[in-house]
Amino acid sequence: MTVTRYxxxxxxxxxxxxxxxxxxxxxxVYSIGLLLxxxxxxxxxxxxxxSLLWGPGVPLGLAxxxxxxxxxxxxxxxxxxxxPDSTNNVLALAWGVLIVLxxxxxxxxxMANLNANMVMxxxxxxxxxxx
Amino acid sequence: MNVAVAIPxxxxxxxxPAAEGPAPKRIVVAYGFxxxxxxxxxxxxxxFAAYAVLKDGTAGGPTGAQLFNQVTVAIETACLLVSxxxxxxxxxxxxxxxxxxxxxxxAITFALGAAFLGLELREFAIMIADGAAPQRSAxxxxxxxxxxxxxxxxxxGLTWLVVMMAQVATRGFAxxxxxxxxxxxxxxHALDIIWIGVFTVVYLMGVIQ
Numbered sequence: 001m002t003v004t005r006y007x008x009x010x011x012x013x014x015x016x017x018x019x020x021x022x023x024x025x026x027x028x029v030y031s032i033g034l035l036l037x038x039x040x041x042x043x044x045x046x047x048x049x050x051s052l053l054w055g056p057g058v059p060l061g062l063a064x065x066x067x068x069x070x071x072x073x074x075x076x077x078x079x080x081x082x083x084p085d086s087t088n089n090v091l092a093l094a095w096g097v098l099i100v101l102x103x104x105x106x107x108x109x110x111m112a113n114l115n116a117n118m119v120m121x122x123x124x125x126x127x128x129x130x131x
Numbered sequence: 132m133n134v135a136v137a138i139p140x141x142x143x144x145x146x147x148p149a150a151e152g153p154a155p156k157r158i159v160v161a162y163g164f165x166x167x168x169x170x171x172x173x174x175x176x177x178x179f180a181a182y183a184v185l186k187d188g189t190a191g192g193p194t195g196a197q198l199f200n201q202v203t204v205a206i207e208t209a210c211l212l213v214s215x216x217x218x219x220x221x222x223x224x225x226x227x228x229x230x231x232x233x234x235x236x237x238a239i240t241f242a243l244g245a246a247f248l249g250l251e252l253r254e255f256a257i258m259i260a261d262g263a264a265p266q267r268s269a270x271x272x273x274x275x276x277x278x279x280x281x282x283x284x285x286x287x288g289l290t291w292l293v294v295m296m297a298q299v300a301t302r303g304f305a306x307x308x309x310x311x312x313x314x315x316x317x318x319x320h321a322l323d324i325i326w327i328g329v330f331t332v333v334y335l336m337g338v339i340q
Binding site: 006 | 151154155157158160161162164165166169170172173176177179180181183184187188189190201205208209212213215216219220222223226227313316317320321323324327328330331332335336338339
């Protein structure tokens, strides 16, 4: 007789059968997540305000920190893990990430390309629109 | 007309339904809600893309660096992050059927969410009073759409939380109530994930430029 293995519901810390026993472990998981999120948020605010770092690299650094923090939230708060009982949740997430990347990168790329091909430069155009 | 279709030899295990039957309703419901959240995040991606494209279109009006107050944003971020944590504590209390602890953490979650919303509305009111209303420039239209849409989600979440506490009070931890609480927790954590994007893309990147 094989063991029944359903997917885990997104957001569940552990399979329902272990829920009673895993309370302390659950608190620990949320607490680690909170600690990591606080550190990443604090670093983000520091990076945006310091003059120690090379200016043009700051937006990229902020993006990396934000993506890292989103990962922390997904793992420690939403409990989307790489375990075999979470495959469907991860696949759905991968689809979502793909669409988000296509929409955002596609929009920025196309609009930057249109701007670059305009006779009037974007700065001049912005100035022009003011009158 | 009869059409004869040759059925290839399928592997037997493909045809036999799983002996254990379909997954429990809790898992199906949470998975469906997870798909909804992802499509909600896709909608936010479109708003983020619009904001990123339009953020320099200030039309001579105020820029982000002139408008945004980082202290307010930091307090808003802290409120939402801690409320996400207390929401997790509430989920644990629901799992172990402790009603008073559930109320306690739900109350903290609600208070922090309401504080976030109050700060955001105050920020909007100050901006509009200073002439930085949505109709002032493309940048401000995109800003109010993106941040306002997130704020709208937070107010929906707060209403949902009150309704859920009323259901816990009247019906206890019935399976249907428990499923809704699981969905609420997913919703609340997802809002915090979107807020990471908002404070990074809108506020922090707006201040450095």
